[in-house]
Amino acid sequence: AQSVTQLGSHVSVSEGALVLLRCNYSSSVPPYLFWYVQYPNQGLQLLLKYTTGATLVKGINGFEAEFKKSETSFHLTKPSAHMSDAAEYFCAVRGNNNDMRFGAGTRLTVKP
């Protein structure tokens, strides 16, 4: 079965600082990996996804993630945090049986 683990339920950074949200996956098949963001009182929005090809994936709002098979990781980064980045971030994996498994989420707080 496929699963993801998000390390850290809450991450706090200062405005302008690097954002790093960690995600490790477990999959018996080549995974398709996703990062979603959920702003307060809103639905989930896709940030980026990895399917095949280039392992460094760029998404919206300046976010990117790198697929590292050797580390079974798909960490999300952004060079410089903005106040508007404060939200809940979910990593997810889909496998051959088409189920989609989400992590427990990481709440990002950005301090002025």
Place this chain on the structure above:
Amino acid sequence: GAGVSQSPSNKVTEKGKDVELRCDPISGHTALYWYRQRLGQGLEFLIYFQGNSAPDKSGLPSDRFSAERTGESVSTLTIQRTQQEDSAVYLCASSLELAQYNEQFFGPGTRLTVL
């Protein structure tokens, strides 16, 4: 175009009552999914529909939960004899087809509170 819509946005019910939640997917999206998000937790997969194929019900937590979909349009999630542990946000998502790499578009959710 219009995104995924869900109704009601909020539902408060008494323990033991039945509730019905509605999802209108994006037009043309053949795949539809239901998830549950408990407070402070990640999304829990419940069920998905793909076209006219039999739905994958493997995520439904008990036989009190059921879902239907009419063709490739509206879906309803029904919870019978609600319990307090059913309190959660129920999210619906749709995608173009049931492909692993296709993005799922999420609705705003229905917040269910069971008293």
